[in-house]
Amino acid sequence: xTNRLRVLRAExxxxxxxxxxxxxxxxxxxNAIETGKYDPSLPLAFSIARVFGQPIEQIFSxxxxxxx
Amino acid sequence: MSxxxxxxxxxxxxxxxxxxxxxxxxxxxxxxxxxxxxxxxVGALLPVAPILGYFAGLSSWIRSLDExxxxxxxxxxxxxxxxxxxxxxxxxALAEVRVVPDIAASRLWPWLWLSLxxxxxxxxxxxxxxxx
Numbered sequence: 001x002t003n004r005l006r007v008l009r010a011e012x013x014x015x016x017x018x019x020x021x022x023x024x025x026x027x028x029x030x031n032a033i034e035t036g037k038y039d040p041s042l043p044l045a046f047s048i049a050r051v052f053g054q055p056i057e058q059i060f061s062x063x064x065x066x067x068x
Numbered sequence: 069m070s071x072x073x074x075x076x077x078x079x080x081x082x083x084x085x086x087x088x089x090x091x092x093x094x095x096x097x098x099x100x101x102x103x104x105x106x107x108x109x110v111g112a113l114l115p116v117a118p119i120l121g122y123f124a125g126l127s128s129w130i131r132s133l134d135e136x137x138x139x140x141x142x143x144x145x146x147x148x149x150x151x152x153x154x155x156x157x158x159x160x161a162l163a164e165v166r167v168v169p170d171i172a173a174s175r176l177w178p179w180l181w182l183s184l185x186x187x188x189x190x191x192x193x194x195x196x197x198x199x200x
Contacts, residue, residue, distance in 0.1 A: 026133075
């Protein structure tokens with residue numbers, strides 16, 4: 001799964017720590033999501049969407065399937 | 069480990085040290101004949117009591133973590149369990165054929181704790197590399 005977390009965070013000039021505080025997770029978790037090492041649960045994905053004020057599908061995209 | 073988890077780590081260390089201190093105190097008291105035979109079981113179980121607090125603290129610490137940190141702990145605990153189980157089984161098998169000394173359970177538990185701690189730290193380091 002890919003996401004636009006880093007771009008959205010940069011647009012708001014938030015640090016990873018600041019975003020982590022808003023989401024009530026650790027900075028390492030924000031970093032792992034941004035770098036694609038970890039896919040958040042659905043509740044956390046909804047929290048991220050709420051924090052950025054955007055629909056979830058505009059932040060997260062499914063991985064491309066072969067032949068797409 | 070996040071900064072808000074530091075107080076709980078100190079609490080866990082406090083329980084571990086309290087257990088060790090009680091074990092030493094009971095051993096000294098037993099050596100000097102200060103524990104009556106009828107209360108021998110109380111003295112023996114006294115150092116175990118803080119371990120209950122230790123695990124209660126550990127449980128509340130894990131509940132306070134976010135989802136990725138919990139996943140890291142779960143995978144680290146699996147590595148800890150696997151390493152410790154293999155070590156104990158292998159040692160037991162070697163002791164059975166007298167390749168290594170057969171250690172009584174009363175002497176084994178400090179090594180068990182050491183194995184649990186070292187394998188947990190190793191597991192954490194391995195799993196953190198995957199996610200962080």
